[in-house]
Amino acid sequence: MKKLLLFVVAVIMAQIVAAQTVVFQETFEPPSLGAGLVSSADSAGVPTTNFTPWALSTHLAKSGTRSDSNRVQTGKTIYLTSTSFSTTGNSYVILEFSHICKLFFSDGGMVEVSNNNGATWTTLGPAQYLGTGVMIQSKFSENSYGNDWFPGDTITKPTNSWWKTEKFDISSIAANQPNVRIRFKYIGSGNPAGAGRYGWLIDEVKVTAAPSELIPPTITMNTYPTDTVYSAGPYNVSAYVKDNTGVDTVWLSYQIGNGAFINLGMTKSPTIDSLYSCSIPFPGWGKKITYRVTARDVTTAQNLAYSPASGYYSFFIKYATAGTFTLGTGTSTNTNTTYPAPYGNWYWGAKHQILITKQELNAMGAAAGPIMSLAFDVATVQGTPLQNFYISIGHTTATALASGAWQSNLTTVYTAPTYTEVLGWNTHNFTTPFNWNGNDNIVIEVCFNNSSYTYNAVTRYTPTTFNSVLYYNTDASTVCPTITGGTASMNRPNMKLVIGGS
Template structure:
């Protein structure tokens, strides 16, 4: 089992232009169709400006840009053939040509985009690259070398709504140029954010920005600005212009000491020649090794509303995830435009999504995730190691004032520095209402299957589903630290194993049922915006709650050492190994008893809970 982790903080790099031959440069700062450019469309087409966002497609700031906004054009718009076309390009004197531009295309509501080329005046077009969906502006680089030596070359940016009321595509800073002969760029260090201690392999991606095919390159790394460098000469390559290559450096890094490291990696000597542009050669990342392996719990924040006809997809996703992954998934339903809306939470999440339903998983990369993809992203993240554990302690409930106070505790297992913050979210299950604004719009009615884990099919429900038939779970009632968390709740200098806590309070409205409410604690990394880890528990402390479910629960299961036994106040807990040996006894256990098997070997253990002459036996799997 992994015992140490690395905290990777990406540092951006730029692709500067030195000794390149410019063929076309356009930044759209004129605010209208540039001279020599053309556009074709069966609908609204392309527009130019610095704020072309719309209700369900928000474009991040990027000076003046060009955009085909199908959302703003309305449901009747035909945005399937929106072409923005460069002036004719004479490439007869060039042997290698590169296109580079900034792109924003989320792919929401069936939107697609492609870069295409025509050599017959636009009569026919050939796709040279389909554009991948991203959640922010991204610099894209494609080769046009297949058209070097030709005259009258048109490059078309094709936005396609595919017959739907889609979102759109925005572009900026178009640059077409002949590259220099030898130019290699270091793109990224791809080693997982947190890895086990010892000898760590550094993985990365490089790109050939030169005119010649890349056949060899030196990849070099150093630690903490030291003079000792480690070089790996990669040979036998065949990387074409603008092509990328993923590698694993042959020299590993020793990170057995719990501390932070500055890792610098760079490329040199493409094909044994001097690199013509050294500005794009280097990438750095901060890496921190950890002393323990906390349990990772994934957080999904779903955006929806009763008015939204496709939002049953989000309700089903949250229901299914809670059923299948109760111990390692926390679902949060952030409502928009209905009686359950929390304006702070709703307004903040809206900055990261392009429509409804939508959401984020751990806020990773600031990326938007459709609820239908929650499980896929969860599977990719559930085994990721995290540097911090989260707990919720000292819950106190005042039944008269209806105020609950509690501590969210974050414990890091490394010595590091940074801006990390605690946060707390209040959730409520079983929420319902009687007016029409509580009725759930349902576009799946009569024609599209949407089936939850219990076999309920929204195709069989009316549109809308009456309020009397709707009960909403996982509803976000309050986000106590705001979107980013509580400033100063974790110090900037962190010592390995030291817990940091913050006390929150919340007054439960009389319209809410405190017995159906939960507290979610989390730790947020302000550098990446990511939720590093979280924990969820019931809002009412044991002393204020009548326990109706006597069956004990173990979570997480499997565990890497520490797990909890729930619903057994006053019971005796025994832990046995598979050899029939009793290895632990806890008398008079509390309702949320923590069991630590960190010093035991991996395998299956038997947990016996003895309460009121009743014995319940369960298995726990220890994986280290």
């Protein structure tokens, strides 16, 4: 199966590579050093004099160490023109490049395409633009990206954090053509207000062609965890994914710490258009999750989109700040011979299961997290050491307890060879905190088994509206393993739970 999966992946990747062809590329790095683009001040692309041409710069680069740049030249129009390339056999053509356009709005930078080796040119504009900037009169300028390029500021110099990546669909102009050229057109309007700007920098120019469209799906994140979360998950991730040709597959890749990435398929909602979702399972407290969403369309090019477009989202799973939650403030008590009585030795042993609903905890502001301790409120001490005392906790969907219906699959969180109660709140700090998921009710089991009897310690309780306690007592050595019988009660001992805490 593993070999078959690897073969299928290899075939898919081969199809993707075969479907897309890079027909022109210039990175301004060795060995080409920008030879694929020629600077000129003549619309025919013929080098002329009396101007400062585009030139390689090592000050700024999107990647590598070089870009091509043109400084502000008042009243000049200067071109950076590509060599000719073919798109024959391909119906879809995409132009991509990265740039910093620190030019006054009346100046600006245009992008043009020729499908007849430069005899005529078409200016690209909003009809072909697939980027996120703003083109004013089909030009880029310092105003194209809000405040990112510091419009109006002639002092601040560009840094590599300023680079923006643009994309144009030039299929309507350049598809199935043997002699295509592109060019970048710097326009110096002559307005003296444009003086002092840094200029226009270009890097990573690429033209990709394919028989099928090359526009990837769009991903708009809906719900997704970031920063720090204080719950035990699962962590829902959902996104709206759309594509004009159709969406093939959407998946989430996540990593726990520095471990290997794990892929989860995202399921399309049957009721909400274009919404895909999945859940990252809880990996444990103190873990960092790194993840991203990938979508693939149905075309033969199998275009991919990512969210985020680069890098990853991440979040850290942390205990919430510890909170103490009191369940019950009643002043009624059991007697030294009646139950419920978690410290009751009127019989050799006593086993109690106590139900707490998530609604009760939520109403007090408790969130999912580790339960660190449990306390009972003793009004009168008996003082008998209780043998093999333990506390266990588990999740349950039960909304009431009933005779004979003992809850199972509980986790032991506290044990003591003997325990003797004290006056007031008796706090049991758990050796192993119990991770409450925040979605289910919880059941707490308290049990001990002596070989003789005395009397019960007297504890305070509060009546509930449901059977919140199930207890069993007898003069035998088998009290704790018993899972039959028992008496249900609404009189739940007052408790304090500490939930959360790092």
